[in-house]
Amino acid sequence: MIEAGRVAVNGKVIDRAALNVTDKDRITVDGRDLKAPEPPRLWLYHKPAGLVTTTRDEQGRQTIFDDLPDDLPRVMSVGRLDLNSEGLLLLTNDGELKRKLELPSTGWLRKYRVRIKGRPTDATFAPLRQGIEIDGEKFQPMSVTLDRQQGANAWATVGIREGRNREVRRAMEAVGLSVNRLIRVSYGPFQLGNLKTGAVEEIRPRILRDQLGLKDEKEAAKPGKPRPQRTRRKR
Structure with a gap:
């Protein structure tokens, strides 16, 4: 757009991207003011099983974005839950916040309620607590x-800090167990709680600010009305 002469700063068309601007500068594209970025916001979403966590699916399967309320702004998921997994999924409107929450260095504990086919004992999970290697890939120790x-099934609570692809399912398979239900109940300080399946609820600015270290209230949007339940889109 810059090369095409469509961008102007303080009324002057620019021809290069290497230009620093501040909040005081007026930037226009095609003569229209460029809006300031939206403050970072975060939502809790209770993902149902059977939806994929992508914007589009090559196989034509329904995605979480088909299930979200129409009045929700454009959002991105923080990490993923696979097709058959359910429970807490964080959504945000801010790419930088998404990356921050996904960084391994953040080290936030993700907890899952796991239903396993079989009759495991506490000793069955010892390798997972010590850290297991699967196909040359080293997994960090889990709390189980x-x-x-x-x-015929057992229930376990599993805590991980990495969030690798199908990590819990693969780890259980490595000790001879098959997972037939997987529910994420928390992601760091954020809890699924009593949020109903398919429901969306926004994190209040003060909580978001405290948990994520945002500088002041200007960096967090005013919360919308709590939305623990809503009408789904017609399919």
Whole structure:
């Protein structure tokens, strides 16, 4: 757009991108003022099983973006949950915030409720707590608690800090167990709580600011009305 002469700074058309600007400069594209970036916002979303966490799917499967409310602004997912996984997925309107939350150095604990086919004992999970290697890939130690046996299945709570592709499922398979339900219940300080399946709820600015180290209230948008339940789009 700059090469085409469509961008102007303070009324002067520019011909190079190597130009520093501040909030005081007026930038226009095709004669229209460039809007200031939206303040970073964050939402909790209870992803149902059966949706993919992508904008579009080559196989034509429904995505989480088909399920979100129409009045939600353009958002990106923080990390992913695979097709058959459900539970807490964070959504944000800010690419920098998304990258910050996904960085391994952030080290936030992700917790999952996991239903496993079989009758494992506490000792079954020892390799996972120590850190397991799968196909040459070293996994960091996980926290694993055996909660209860329920018929032919057992329930466990698993905590991880890396969030690799299908990490929990692959780790369980490595110790001879098959996962038939996977629910993420928390991502760092953010909890799924009683949020209903398919529901979206915005994090309040003060909480967002405290948890993520935002400088002041100008960096967080005013919250919309809580939206624990909403009407789905017609398909």
